[in-house]
Amino acid sequence: MSEAINEEARQKQIKRNIRLTASALWLIVAVIFCYMMAKYYWMSR
Amino acid sequence: MSTATHDAAHGHDHGHDDHAHEHKPYGMMRWVGSTNHKDIGTMYLWFSFTMFLVGGVMALIIRAELFQPGLQIVRPEFFNSMTTYHGLIMVFGAIMPAFVGFANWLIPMQIGAPDMAFPRMNNLSFWLLPPAAMLLIAAQFAPGGGAGVGWTMYAPLTTQAGPAMDLTIFAVHILGMSSIMGSINIITTILNMRAPGMGLMKMPLFCWTWLITAYLLVASMPVLAGAVTMTLTDRHFGTNFFNAAGGGDPVLYQHIFWFFGHPEVYIIAIPAFGVVSQVIPAFSRKPLFGYASMVYATASIAILSFMVWAHHMYTVGMPVETQLFFMYATTLIAIPTGVKVFNWVATMWKGSLTFETPMLFALGFLFLFTLGGFTGLVLSIVPVDVQIHDTYYVVAHFHYVMVAGALFSAFAGIYFWLPKWTGRMYNETLGKWHFWLSLVFFNVTFFVQHFLGLAGMPRRVPDYALQFAEFNAISSVGAFGFGLSQLLFLYIVLKCICSGEKALDKQWEGADSIEWTMLPSPAPYHSFTTPPTIK
Numbered sequence: 376m377s378e379a380i381n382e383e384a385r386q387k388q389i390k391r392n393i394r395l396t397a398s399a400l401w402l403i404v405a406v407i408f409c410y411m412m413a414k415y416y417w418m419s420r
Numbered sequence: 421m422s423t424a425t426h427d428a429a430h431g432h433d434h435g436h437d438d439h440a441h442e443h444k445p446y447g448m449m450r451w452v453g454s455t456n457h458k459d460i461g462t463m464y465l466w467f468s469f470t471m472f473l474v475g476g477v478m479a480l481i482i483r484a485e486l487f488q489p490g491l492q493i494v495r496p497e498f499f500n501s502m503t504t505y506h507g508l509i510m511v512f513g514a515i516m517p518a519f520v521g522f523a524n525w526l527i528p529m530q531i532g533a534p535d536m537a538f539p540r541m542n543n544l545s546f547w548l549l550p551p552a553a554m555l556l557i558a559a560q561f562a563p564g565g566g567a568g569v570g571w572t573m574y575a576p577l578t579t580q581a582g583p584a585m586d587l588t589i590f591a592v593h594i595l596g597m598s599s600i601m602g603s604i605n606i607i608t609t610i611l612n613m614r615a616p617g618m619g620l621m622k623m624p625l626f627c628w629t630w631l632i633t634a635y636l637l638v639a640s641m642p643v644l645a646g647a648v649t650m651t652l653t654d655r656h657f658g659t660n661f662f663n664a665a666g667g668g669d670p671v672l673y674q675h676i677f678w679f680f681g682h683p684e685v686y687i688i689a690i691p692a693f694g695v696v697s698q699v700i701p702a703f704s705r706k707p708l709f710g711y712a713s714m715v716y717a718t719a720s721i722a723i724l725s726f727m728v729w730a731h732h733m734y735t736v737g738m739p740v741e742t743q744l745f746f747m748y749a750t751t752l753i754a755i756p757t758g759v760k761v762f763n764w765v766a767t768m769w770k771g772s773l774t775f776e777t778p779m780l781f782a783l784g785f786l787f788l789f790t791l792g793g794f795t796g797l798v799l800s801i802v803p804v805d806v807q808i809h810d811t812y813y814v815v816a817h818f819h820y821v822m823v824a825g826a827l828f829s830a831f832a833g834i835y836f837w838l839p840k841w842t843g844r845m846y847n848e849t850l851g852k853w854h855f856w857l858s859l860v861f862f863n864v865t866f867f868v869q870h871f872l873g874l875a876g877m878p879r880r881v882p883d884y885a886l887q888f889a890e891f892n893a894i895s896s897v898g899a900f901g902f903g904l905s906q907l908l909f910l911y912i913v914l915k916c917i918c919s920g921e922k923a924l925d926k927q928w929e930g931a932d933s934i935e936w937t938m939l940p941s942p943a944p945y946h947s948f949t950t951p952p953t954i955k
Contacts (some may be wrong), residue, residue, distance in 0.1 A: 393537050393612045400604045404642045411646035413674065415661055 423755045444945045452547075456945065457524045462841075464521030465834075467549055471513030471911070474557070476903050478506035483818030483865075483899035484881050486892050500568025500794030501584075505556055507571025508588070511688070512595045515822065518830045519691035520602050522544075523630045525841065528604060529935035529943060530624045532615025537608040541601050547766035548598040555591035559584040570880060572681065575645075575662030575673040579654045584654070589648045596645045600947050603634035603641075610634075617954035624933040625708060628715050629694030632722045636683045636755070639726070644680040647673060671736050678729035678946070686725040689821065690718055691831035692789075693760060695738050696782045698933065699832045700764050703779035704771030705930035717756035717763075724753050734802050735809045743802045750800035754793070761790055776928075781832035783858050785825060792820025795870065807891040810880075813873025819866045828858070832907070838913070839927040840935055843942030844920030850912045857905035864898030 423847070444450060454460055465905025481502050485493045494502070524542065528535055536542045560566045564582030567573075573592075578585055610631045623631075628746055650661040651673070662673045701708045708714065730738065730746040773779070795817040799805050808814065831854075839845050868891040873879075877888045884892065921939045931937075934954070941946050 376844075389612055392479055393608050396608045396611050397538070398606055400607060402603075403638055404600055406644035407639065408646055411643060411676070412649065415646075415650060415676075416659070 441689055453543065455535070455543055457528050457535045457539070457542065457942065458841075458945065460536075460542050461521045461524030461526075463518045463546050464524060464549075467546070467553075468518035468521060470908070471509050471517070471553060474553075475506050475509035475514055476906065478502045480899060480903050482506065483896040486884070487896040488893065489884055489886055489889050491883055494882070496882045497565055497568055499568075499627065500880065501560065501566030503880050504568055504570055505559070505566055507750050508592075509553070509556060510683070510822070511571065512592070513549070513556070515551060515688050515826050515830070516599065519630075519633075519688070519695075519826075520561065520599075521625070522691065522695065522830075523602075523606055524747060525837065526935065527609060527627055527630060528613070529939060529947055530627050530933050531610060531613065531618050532934060532938075532948045532954065534946065534949050534951075536605050537613055538601075538605050541606055541833050544770075544845065545598045545601040548594050548601075552591040552594040552598070555587045555594070558798050559587040559591070562587060565842075572674075572677055573651065574677070575651060575654070575670045576664075578651050578673075579662060589652050592648045593645060596641045597635050600641050603637035606630055606634040607638070612682045615948065615951040615954055622770055622954065625690070625697035625711065625714055626694035626933075629690045629718055632718050633690045633879045634688050636687050636722050636725065640680045640683040640687070643676060644684075647676040647680065650676075662808070671733075674733045674736060675729070679726070681732060682729045683722075683725045685818075685821070686721055689789075690722065692785070692826045693718065695829045695833035695836075696764065696785055698931075699778045699782040699836050700767050700786075702836070702928045702930040702932075703776060703782075704768045705773075706767055706771040707932070708763065709766035709769075710759070713759055714763055717759040720756040721753060724749065724756070728753065731800050734805045736932035747800055747802050751797060754797055757793055761786065761793075776835075777846070777848060777855055778832045778836035780852065780855040781828045781835065784855065785828040785832060787825030788820055788828065790863070791815060792825055795820065798830070808873050810878055811873035812869040812877045812879055815879050816866050816869035816873060819869070823866070824862055831855075831858070834913070836928070836931075837935075838901070838916055839923030840939075840941050840943055842920065843923055844919055845927065846912050846916035847922045850908065850915075854905060854908050854912060857908065858902060861898045861901035861905055865895050865902055866898075868894050868898075 444456070445453075451459060451463060454463070468611045481494060482499065485491070485499055489946065524536065527533075533693040562582060565584065567578070567581040567588050569577045569581055569585065573585075573588070586605035610623070610627055614620075620628075650659065654661050654663060655661040656667070662668050662670045664670060694907040697708055697714060728746055728750045734743055734746075735885065775783075795813070799808065799814065799817055835846060835851055872888055872891050872895075875888065877884055877892075925940045926936045927941065928936065934952065935947075938952055
């Protein structure tokens with residue numbers, strides 16, 4: 376029984392980590408893109 | 421390298437376990453709505469081969485025109501369009517999807533995961549590719565024809581080009597989105613879904629190379645998206661990013677593009693390193709020499725790839741100190757690359773070598789990629805590059821890296837894993853023919869281009885001076901030979917799928933990653949639904 380609970384907790388933890396990793400990566404993409412557009416827009420004004 | 425707790429015989433038990441989940445969808449919807457990493461991998465590989473043929477036809481149009489001096493077959497505008505779309509289609513449509521196909525097929529099986537972390541996003545990543553490819557092909561039929569701006573899409577040419585440019589920009593946007601989603605999927609899968617006991621430093625090197633490549637993609641693709649978006653707004657929305665008259669700077673485009681463009685070279689090359697790092701140990705019957713140093717060398721190459729971009733643009737007029745920095749940074753890349761080549765050679769040292777088709781392609785890669793690397797070093801030297809910038813020497817250099825490097829490695833990988841994927845064996849004799857024909861014709865096509873470049877023939881021209889005639893004729897003959905040899909490859913793959921001999925679960929004696937030791941051939945539709953334990 377406790378093994379099943381552990382497994383469930385492990386699966387939950389994995390799912391949480393997956394969400395965290397992906398969110399961090401999307402954030403990196405968004406920041407790089409926005410930084411470039413903003414920086415060069417300001418430069419070419 | 422990891423040691424699996426199961427051997428091939430036990431693998432059957434595991435496979436049997438999986439048969440309970442073997443029901444797969446049938447018909448069109450199996451492919452359109454697929455969330456299965458193996459099906460999506462297959463689609464990536466077939467898409468990539470189709471694009472390889474489309475880009476190949478464009479290359480043959482280029483070589484046909486260059487067979488003789490003077491204008492014979494196509495108009496110069498169309499020629500320029502061919503060089504542009506040949507480059508774009510081969511880089512974004514053929515080579516990158518080929519290695520993403522490998523990643524989809526192999527990463528879950530090599531780390532003991534049931535599938536990718538985001539199966540539905542995986543489906544979207546793939547299905548964004550066909551519309552992008554259609555946009556690139558449709559651009560040929562836009563008013564004024566395809567955009568003859570070169571695959572690098574330099575401003576101010578792009579800000580002045582016809583409507584085809586907009587189609588091309590949107591295609592690049594879509595391809596970029598697909599790559600970003602694919603790489604986020606790969607990183608998340610590798611970091612979170614490894615089987616218990618599969619530590620990062622126990623992963624097969626192919627997974628390591630893809631983990632590093634995916635980070636390169638996440639960091640460099642938004643930059644390309646930014647560059648083409650700026651081009652788009654310059655064209656239609658009154659901005660002046662690259663317009664000198666409005667306070668912008670065309671050279672800015674080159675900096676932004678190559679900040680993406682140089683990592684892109686390694687996005688293509690690093691997974692190729694990964695494939696070769698699996699194939700060479702298998703046919704040397706020895707573990708990979710210097711596993712940890714391979715990982716660190718790959719990571720070093722990836723980091724350095726962000727610090728060398730301006731070596732593509734020494735001639736734009738930059739301070740000599742800047743040139744020196746980029747020259748030294750570029751030559752620095754030779755060190756980790758040298759570590760890798762040394763390790764591959766040391767893996768073979770005193771191994772029990774056999775030379776089946778995958779090993780032949782891996783050795784072809786090793787020899788010719790090193791040659792391409794050396795010409796890269798030649799080009800990194802500023803005073804030399806000033807002389808041969810934008811000549812056929814550059815064309816020869818990057819085709820040694822892209823074709824003999826990435827493509828040969830992809831062939832090595834396909835022949836290596838075909839038994840695992842299809843459950844059937846390809847024809848070894850025909851495979852060897854494919855290798856030798858490709859090797860000879862590749863060199864006939866591209867080796868002479870070094871001489872043309874050194875003699876001063878510029879790239880991206882449909883016509884040339886008489887003294888270049890002979891080498892161009894040789895190169896064109898080689899190109900058609902190389903193109904025809906690839907039809908043999910198609911025949912070999914189809915024959916293998918339809919009527920190949922039954923493959924063993926562990927077809928290659930020396931293969932030691934868990935897709936060989938723990939899974940049957942063909943790999944079941946759902947593998948590792950319960951994670952294996954890795955010692």
